[in-house]
Structures are given as structure tokens and as C-alpha cells.
Amino acid sequence: MVDKKTKAWSGCPVRFGMSQFGDKWSFLIIRDLMFKGRKYYHEFIEAGEGISTNVLATRLADLESNGIVNKSRDPIKGSRFIYTLTDKGIELMPMMLAMIDWAEKFDPVTEVPEDFINELRDDPKKLQQEIMEKIPR
Amino acid sequence: MVDKKTKAWSGCPVRFGMSQFGDKWSFLIIRDLMFKGRKYYHEFIEAGEGISTNVLATRLADLESNGIVNKSRDPIKGSRFIYTLTDKGIELMPMMLAMIDWAEKFDPVTEVPEDFINELRDDPKKLQQEIMEKIPR
DNA sequence: CTGTATCCTTAGGGATACTG
DNA sequence: CAGTATCCCTAAGGATACAG
Numbered sequence: 001m002v003d004k005k006t007k008a009w010s011g012c013p014v015r016f017g018m019s020q021f022g023d024k025w026s027f028l029i030i031r032d033l034m035f036k037g038r039k040y041y042h043e044f045i046e047a048g049e050g051i052s053t054n055v056l057a058t059r060l061a062d063l064e065s066n067g068i069v070n071k072s073r074d075p076i077k078g079s080r081f082i083y084t085l086t087d088k089g090i091e092l093m094p095m096m097l098a099m100i101d102w103a104e105k106f107d108p109v110t111e112v113p114e115d116f117i118n119e120l121r122d123d124p125k126k127l128q129q130e131i132m133e134k135i136p137r
Numbered sequence: 138m139v140d141k142k143t144k145a146w147s148g149c150p151v152r153f154g155m156s157q158f159g160d161k162w163s164f165l166i167i168r169d170l171m172f173k174g175r176k177y178y179h180e181f182i183e184a185g186e187g188i189s190t191n192v193l194a195t196r197l198a199d200l201e202s203n204g205i206v207n208k209s210r211d212p213i214k215g216s217r218f219i220y221t222l223t224d225k226g227i228e229l230m231p232m233m234l235a236m237i238d239w240a241e242k243f244d245p246v247t248e249v250p251e252d253f254i255n256e257l258r259d260d261p262k263k264l265q266q267e268i269m270e271k272i273p274r
Numbered sequence: 275c276t277g278t279a280t281c282c283t284t285a286g287g288g289a290t291a292c293t294g
Numbered sequence: 295c296a297g298t299a300t301c302c303c304t305a306a307g308g309a310t311a312c313a314g
Contacts, residue, residue, distance in 0.1 A: 011247040013240030014168040014233070015186070020243075022164065024155045025287095031151040041296060049152070052288050057298065067243075079294085080296050088243050095239060096151070098232035103150030106157075106204075106225050110148040162307095178276060189308050194278065216314085217276050 020066045021092070025051055025059045033069070033085045034096060039136045040080060068092070084137055093128055157203045158229070162188055162196045170206070170222045171233060176273045177217060205229070221273055230265055 021030060028049055032038040038047065044056050051059075060083060063069035068089040074080045085092075097120055103110045104117050119127045158167060165186055169175040175184065181193050188196075197220060200206035205226040211217045222229075234257055240247045241254050256264045 011244060012168075013237040013244065013247045013249055014164055016240045016244040016247050017236045018161045018164055022161050023286095024159050027151055027155055027159065031149075050288090053290090053297070054299075055287055058287090077296095091239055091242065095232055095235035098235045099154045100150040102228055102232060103153045105228065107148060107150065107153040110150045110153050112150055160306095187308090190277070190310090191279075192307055195307090214276095 021063065021068060023059075025055060026063060029056075029059055029063065030068070030085070030089065030092060031096065033083065033089065034093060034135060035131065037134065037136055039082050039084060040074075041083070044083075063089070082136070085135060090132065090135065093131065094124075097124060097128065158200065158205060160196075162192060163200060166193075166196055166200065167205070167222070167226065167229060168233065170220065170226070171230060171272060172268065174271065174273055176219050176221060177211075178220070181220075200226070219273070227269065227272065230268065231261075234261060234265065 021027065028047070028051070029044060032044055032047055036047075038044055041056065041060075044051065044060075045053065060069060060071065064071050067086055070084045070086050070089075071081050072084070074082045100112060101117070101120055104112050116127070119130075158164065165184070165188070166181060169181055169184055173184075175181055178193065178197075181188065181197075182190065197206060197208065201208050204223055207221045207223050207226075208218050209221070211219045237249060238254070238257055241249050253264070256267075
């Protein structure tokens with residue numbers, strides 16, 4: 001678990017995670033990409049969380065440079081980009097699901113649809129697969 | 138999964154999570170409490186992450202007011218406090234483990250002990266139970 | 275020693291103007 | 295319309311003095 005002497009992981013995974021996506025906006029953007037099918041700049045802006053355009057730009061750039069988000073030109077409408085999760089980003093799903101499960105337990109206001117939570121607790125792998133298939137690529 | 142109309146969870150669990158522990162320092166403190174057996178003020182300070190005393194104080198207070206951390210007087214040495222995870226805090230373990238698993242996959246520098254990762258992937262419930270028993274109360 | 279309060283700086287981020 | 299650059303300000307947080 002931890003080194004007996006230093007009581008530390010040599011390269012700490014939690015610190016690494018924080019350095020890669022460890023702020024409010026990154027989590028919310030990953031949420032949007034993972035669970036809400038959002039993939040365009042304006043969709044993130046209009047998500048209603050109040051992120052401003054410049055902050056969104058820097059977060060997307062950060063996530064991209066960390067290999068979590070992929071940015072590619074929209075073949076339909078060449079003036080814009082499509083933002084998607086990379087494999088590395090998609091693999092954050094277990095963490096996000098664990099967080100959702102936790103929030104559902106402890107936040108009286110959180111209202112994740114019942115069948116979502118049921119499936120999450122019953123067969124997380126299956127749920128994960130289902131979500132995966134809906135994530136834009 | 139999401140409401141068909143709003144495409145949103147009514148009370149978003151991710152936003153809730155972020156409001157409860159959604160910053161670098163909170164994650165690191167929770168890590169210390171959960172995996173490193175730390176429970177005293179000075180142990181967090183000396184963790185070597187460079188948190189300053191005032192920031193630690195506010196984070197501990199925030200986590201306490203969010204019901205994630207418990208603060209009680211040390212019966213041995215009455216001039217100090219013991220900080221522990223509440224049940225609500227302990228239940229963040231699946232999320233933390235998922236994050237550790239992810240970091241181990243994607244950070245070349247992260248070095249979680251092999252048997253830890255093996256057990257995490259093989260029998261997470263058992264690992265969780267084992268860690269749980271080592272968490273100070 | 276175990277924390278808390280104060281001070282002060284800086285970086286994060288909101289508002290908005292701007293460019294292709 | 296899609297995204298970037300600039301401006302400015304607030305609030306997070308580092309250093310450190312202070313209190314019990």
C-alpha cells in the first residue's frame with residue numbers, strides 16, 4: 001500500500017490526478033463529455049454552469065495537452081471543432097461513477113435517475129459499456 | 138441517465154462532489170487520512186506537499202462542516218485534535234481507488250505497490266475492507 | 275507545541291472586446 | 295457563429311506573526 005519508510009507513494013497517484021484534471025471546471029467538462037453527449041464549444045458554454053469563454057478555452061487546452069480530451073475539426077462544419085474524450089479520458093469513468101454513487105448517497109438534492117443508480121450498483125461494467133457506446137467520438 | 142428534456146441531472150452529483158471536496162488540497166488531505174494513517178495537524182503539514190498552516194486549517198474546517206472529516210480532542214494529549222474520516226468520508230474510498238487505478242495506468246511516474254494494484258483490480262471490496270481496518274478512528 | 279489570525283501577493287477567472 | 299485575447303478584480307493561498 002504505502003512505503004513503510006516514507007509512508008508515501010513514490011509518485012503519488014492522487015497528486016497526479018489533481019495535476020491532470022484536479023479542478024472544478026475540468027470535472028464538469030469531463031462530465032459533459034462523458035454523460036451528456038456534449039462535444040461543441042457552445043454546448044459547454046450553454047451548459048448553464050456559468051463558465052466563461054476564456055476559462056473554457058484554457059481548460060479544454062489543458063485537458064487536451066494532458067491527453068484526456070481530443071480536439072478535431074468538425075467535418076460537417078469546418079469552422080468549428082469537436083471535443084471528445086480520449087481513451088485515457090474515457091477511463092476516468094469508474095472514478096466519475098464512484099463519485100456519482102457517493103453523491104447520490106449523501107446529497108439529498110442530487111437526483112440521479114433511479115435506473116441509472118440501480119444499474120450502477122448492480123452491474124457497473126454493463127452500465128459503463130452502455131454509456132461508452134453513447135459517448136461521441 | 139439524464140433527463141431527456143434538460144439533459145441534466147436535477148441536482149448534479151458531480152457539482153455536488155466538487156462543492157464538498159473539489160479542490161487539490163481536499164483530495165490530498167483525504168488521501169492522507171484514508172491511506173497514510175495521518176490524523177494530526179502536524180502530520181498533514183509535514184506531508185511535504187507544502188500546504189501552509191492557514192490553508193490546512195480552512196480545508197479541515199470545510200471538510201468537517203461538510204461532514205467528511207471528524208475533529209475530536211486527543212484523549213492522550215489534550216492540547217491537540219485528532220482528525221478522522223467520517224463514514225461519509227470513508228465512502229469516498231471507491232472514488233479514490235478508481236483514481237489511483239487510473240493514475241497507475243497513465244502516469245509513468247506513479248508507483249503504487251504492485252500488490253496493492255493487483256488486489257485493487259482483483260478484489261476491490263476486500264482491499265477496501267483491509268484499508269478500512271487501518272484507518273484511524 | 276497545536277493550531278488561528280493577519281497580511282499581502284498573485285494567479286484564476288468573470289466580463290467583454292475582438293478575430294477569422 | 296467558433297473561439298481567442300485583453301482587462302481587471304476578487305479570492306485563494308503563501309509567509310508569518312500571534313494565541314492558548
